[in-house]
Amino acid sequence: MKADRLRTAAASRKVPTGITGFDEITGGGLPRGRTALVQGGPGSGKTIFGLQFLVNGARHFNESGIFVAFEETSQRIMANAESFHWGLPELLRKQLSFVDAQPQPDLAQSGDFDLWGMLAGLEAQVAARKTRRIVFDALDIVLALLPDLAARRREIYRLHDWLPKRGLTCVVTLKAAVDEPSSITQQPHGFMQFMVDCSVILNHSVVLGVSQRNLRVQKYRGSQFDENESPFVIGRMGFDVAIVRTLGQVDATVTHERVTSGVRRLDTMLGGGYYRAACVLITGFPGTAKTTLSGAFADAACRRGERTLFVSFDSDGTEVIRNLGSVGILLQRHVNSGVLRMVSSRTVRGSAEMCLVSIKEIAQAHGARCLVIDPVSALSQFGNEMTAYGVAERLLDWSKAERITLVCTSLSNEISERAEDDTLLHRSAMADTWIHLNYLVQAGERNRGMSIIKSRGTAHSNQVRELILSNDGVTLADIFTAGGEVLMGTMRWEKESAERVAIEVAAVAGKLKGVTLDAEQAELGVRLKAVQTELLAKQIEKTLLARTTASRKAEVLRGSARMRELRSGDAAAPKRKRRP
Amino acid sequence: MTSPAAFKFQLYVAGDSQNSTQATANLRALCRQYLPGRYEIEIVDVFREPRRALAENIRMTPTLLKVSPRPSRRIIGTLSQTQRVLDTLGLIAEAP
Numbered sequence: 001m002k003a004d005r006l007r008t009a010a011a012s013r014k015v016p017t018g019i020t021g022f023d024e025i026t027g028g029g030l031p032r033g034r035t036a037l038v039q040g041g042p043g044s045g046k047t048i049f050g051l052q053f054l055v056n057g058a059r060h061f062n063e064s065g066i067f068v069a070f071e072e073t074s075q076r077i078m079a080n081a082e083s084f085h086w087g088l089p090e091l092l093r094k095q096l097s098f099v100d101a102q103p104q105p106d107l108a109q110s111g112d113f114d115l116w117g118m119l120a121g122l123e124a125q126v127a128a129r130k131t132r133r134i135v136f137d138a139l140d141i142v143l144a145l146l147p148d149l150a151a152r153r154r155e156i157y158r159l160h161d162w163l164p165k166r167g168l169t170c171v172v173t174l175k176a177a178v179d180e181p182s183s184i185t186q187q188p189h190g191f192m193q194f195m196v197d198c199s200v201i202l203n204h205s206v207v208l209g210v211s212q213r214n215l216r217v218q219k220y221r222g223s224q225f226d227e228n229e230s231p232f233v234i235g236r237m238g239f240d241v242a243i244v245r246t247l248g249q250v251d252a253t254v255t256h257e258r259v260t261s262g263v264r265r266l267d268t269m270l271g272g273g274y275y276r277a278a279c280v281l282i283t284g285f286p287g288t289a290k291t292t293l294s295g296a297f298a299d300a301a302c303r304r305g306e307r308t309l310f311v312s313f314d315s316d317g318t319e320v321i322r323n324l325g326s327v328g329i330l331l332q333r334h335v336n337s338g339v340l341r342m343v344s345s346r347t348v349r350g351s352a353e354m355c356l357v358s359i360k361e362i363a364q365a366h367g368a369r370c371l372v373i374d375p376v377s378a379l380s381q382f383g384n385e386m387t388a389y390g391v392a393e394r395l396l397d398w399s400k401a402e403r404i405t406l407v408c409t410s411l412s413n414e415i416s417e418r419a420e421d422d423t424l425l426h427r428s429a430m431a432d433t434w435i436h437l438n439y440l441v442q443a444g445e446r447n448r449g450m451s452i453i454k455s456r457g458t459a460h461s462n463q464v465r466e467l468i469l470s471n472d473g474v475t476l477a478d479i480f481t482a483g484g485e486v487l488m489g490t491m492r493w494e495k496e497s498a499e500r501v502a503i504e505v506a507a508v509a510g511k512l513k514g515v516t517l518d519a520e521q522a523e524l525g526v527r528l529k530a531v532q533t534e535l536l537a538k539q540i541e542k543t544l545l546a547r548t549t550a551s552r553k554a555e556v557l558r559g560s561a562r563m564r565e566l567r568s569g570d571a572a573a574p575k576r577k578r579r580p
Numbered sequence: 581m582t583s584p585a586a587f588k589f590q591l592y593v594a595g596d597s598q599n600s601t602q603a604t605a606n607l608r609a610l611c612r613q614y615l616p617g618r619y620e621i622e623i624v625d626v627f628r629e630p631r632r633a634l635a636e637n638i639r640m641t642p643t644l645l646k647v648s649p650r651p652s653r654r655i656i657g658t659l660s661q662t663q664r665v666l667d668t669l670g671l672i673a674e675a676p
Contacts, residue, residue: 101639104654108668111602111658116594117641120626121634142640145656 014223015063015133015169018056019049021241025217025226030171031197033164039176039193040202045213045234046173047077048084049202050135052238053171055086058095063132066125067098068118071138074098084238097125103145112147115155119162126166134163135171156192172196197221203229210351212387215241231387233350235357242353242394259304259370259405262296262329265476266435269452269461274433277403278456279396281376283410284437288448289467289474290409293437294372295324295331296474297407301370302334309341309368311359313378317342320374328473341366345378352379352391360398369404376408396430412438432456437467440488447488450476466492587611587619588648594641595627599658603642606659614671 014028023029030036030053040046054065069077077098081088088096101118125131136159146152163170174192193199199218204211214229232241258273261280267273274280280297284290291314301308310331312320320342321331334340343362350358356379363371376395380388399406408431433455439446448467452460465476466488479488487495591607593600604623611619626633626641636645646653646669659665 099634100637103639108653108655108664109657110655110664110668111606111660112599113640113642113657114594114597114599115640116597116600117592117626117633117638117643120594120630120641121638124630124634145640 015057016061017053018060019052019239019241020237021230021232021243022215022239024243025215025230025241026198026220027224030169031221031223032169033167034197035160035163035170035172035195036198036200037193037196038171038173038200038202040173041176041204044202044204045232045239046175046202047072047137048081048234048238049200050137050171050173051077051081052084052086054096054133054135055088055091055238057133058091059086062095064095064129065097065133065135066122066129066131067096068101068122068134068136069098069138070101070103070136070141073102074100077137083236085236086238095129097129099125101142103142109145112151113145115142115158119158123166126168132167132169133171134168135173137173138175139172140174153191156195160195176201193218212351212353231353231390233353233357235354236361240357242356242390255403260297260300261293262298262300263293263474263476265465266450269463269465269476270433270455271459274405274407275457276405277400278405278432279399279430280405280407280433280435281410281431282407282435282437283412285412285439288437288439289469290411290437291320291374292324292327292329292469292474293435293450293467294374294407294409295320295329298340298370298372299324299329299331299334301405302331302337302339305339306369307339307341307367308334308370308372309343309359309363309366310372310374311343311362312374313345314375316344326471327469328471341368352387355379356391356395356398359395363402363404370407371399371404372407372409374409375411377410393430433458442488443491445489445491447492449479449488586649587615587646589619589621590624590636590645590647591621592624592626592633592636592638592641592643592645595625597641600642602658602660603644606662606665607644610659610662610665614666 013032014026014030015032016023016029038046038049051067054067057063057065067074067077072080078088078092092098099118099122122134126134139159143152143155146155159170159172172192196219198220201216201218203214203216205214206212213232213234215232216229217225217227226243230241230243232239234240255276257276258267259276260267260273261270274297282290282293291312295310298308298310310317310320315323317335321335324331331340331342335342341362343359359371359373362368373395376392379391396406398404431454434453435450436453437448437450440449441447448469449464450467451464452462454460464479466479468475468477477492479492589607589611591604593604607621611621624632626638640656642656642658644655644659644665651670653668653670655665655668
């Protein structure tokens with residue numbers, strides 16, 4: 001209970017703006033019941049910031065708000081804000097109201113005046129609607145009408161005193177040339193930034209022809225805040241301030257789930273495939289089949305039924321589909337079924353920051369679980385060198401938080417021999433799996449080799465494999481080493497076929513030997529049988545002989561007895577013949 | 581044969597704040613001098629009638645509204661520069 005109360009107390013000190021990134025920078029939003037100053041040059045997004053503060057308050061925190069427009073009319077502001085998907089007309093019916101306070105062009109003035117008229121009107125409005133948030137847009141317009149510095153100061157103090165008594169959290173926007181810091185303090189309302197509790201500076205600059213926006217919190221009384229400039233973009237949903245979650249804040253649950261790379265042998269090399277929500281970096285020289293490898297991944301993801309976004313900076317989506325079709329990766333069917341979304345640089349363009357925001361928005365709209373960016377090095381081109389690193393970091397951070405498996409390709413500079421020289425490969429430190437593709441030129445051939453440079457948390461093969469593209473898709477082949485040299489392509493094929501022949505010869509020889517042995521065995525068997533038969537015959541002969549002898553002896557005895565009988569001359573001889 | 585209130589003014593004031601008090605005094609003096617008997621002044625306190633001030637788009641106080649005769653005019657401030665006020669209201673400064 002106590003913890004709850006403490007949390008509420010902490011939360012109640014700040015009013016969330018609901019602006020992506022801004023609440024993180026300020027640790028919760030703008031100071032509750034106080035005034036925040038937003039300064040910026042023309043077109044820096046002051047009005048949008050203010051309006052979004054109110055819109056989000058109404059939409060997400062059920063706090064009604066009033067927008068006091070000193071510069072543009074409310075109709076124009078509403079018309080301008082229509083491009084954002086805020087549902088403004090709906091909000092205007094209940095929680096949001098505009099107060100037009102533009103001085104009419106023919107307004108005559110004589111002498112000093114004060115802002116009580118406006119405040120009294122607002123007071124009634126605030127009470128009626130239980131307003132919690134208020135924005136004074138371009139307060140400098142009305143301040144400029146005041147005759148002297150003292151009067152301006154007086155009116156600012158009046159406002160400053162009036163707001164907290166009504167429990168209003170206020171955003172005041174002022175025009176300022178923030179490029180020259182000294183000019184701020186010299187401006188008539190410059191002291192206002194010393195008075196307010198929170199001051200935000202919006203900056204809009206052009207670097208090498210690319211528009212870059214930055215936001216910086218200049219001060220925030222009684223609170224910690226990120227003091228650095230943070231890039232932001234004004235996207236389809238309004239402000240999007242780029243921040244990197246610190247490691248502690250990423251509570252993306254780590255998973256052991258694997259997703260296939262689309263190439264079976266690569267999965268084996270990685271010990272089962274990529275990790276879900278991992279960032280895979282595929283680097284390589286032009287034409288080393290980076291796109292093909294990422295296409296294989298996308299195809300496999302789509303076949304699992306996972307919604308996939310394929311961002312192609314180099315060529316149009318249809319071209320990618322055609323090209324990948326030639327190696328048996330058929331993506332058109334996935335596009336047709338709506339699982340795959342192909343996006344080209346025609347959709348995603350502008351500064352690296354803008355690209356990131358577009359990619360995020362499209363991925364979110366598509367509900368993507370797998371994302372391919374081909375090549376991610378496109379983000380570091382054309383005036384984005386400074387921001388590309390941060391953008392890449394945030395891309396990773398975001399994809400991890402969203403549990404999106406990210407496959408990025410990156411073009412290596414062919415001139416530099418070492419892959420580490422690649423500018424965007426700062427990121428390789430952040431990538432979870434890094435696959436490098438290169439050429440091996442040997443014996444008049446250029447063959448693609450693939451190796452896994454690193455893969456966090458997975459046992460992975462140290463072997464270089466040859467990447468073979470065929471009509472049937474992507475396969476990996478073992479490479480041979482012979483005399484310390486790596487064999488690929490035709491030489492590998494030769495070696496392979498030589499091995500095949502050797503195996504065949506050995507098989508035939510074995511067979512032949514078997515047959516010979518069989519024959520010998522059969523022969524011996526036959527001989528054994530013949531001898532056995534002969535033996536039997538001998539035995540029979542022997543038996544027969546014995547029997548013949550016995551019967552002849554008996555016959556002889558019987559014959560002599562009979563003879564004596566017939567002679568009858570002698571007395572019967574004794575039965576037993578006695579030899580003398 | 582004087583039309584009793586040819587000039588109708590509304591002066592929006594913020595209670596008895598300094599600017600508003602000055603404006604009230606200046607307006608009364610001006611009317612007495614240049615439009616004797618031909619004016620009508622309504623003082624509207626924005627604190628008492630904030631809704632009315634809001635509806636009338638009163639943002640700064642004091643604000644003087646000339647309701648009639650047409651065209652209507654509005655002047656903000658303490659009305660301290662008499663000539664300017666007269667010009668804006670379309671009154672020719674008649675020699676006193």
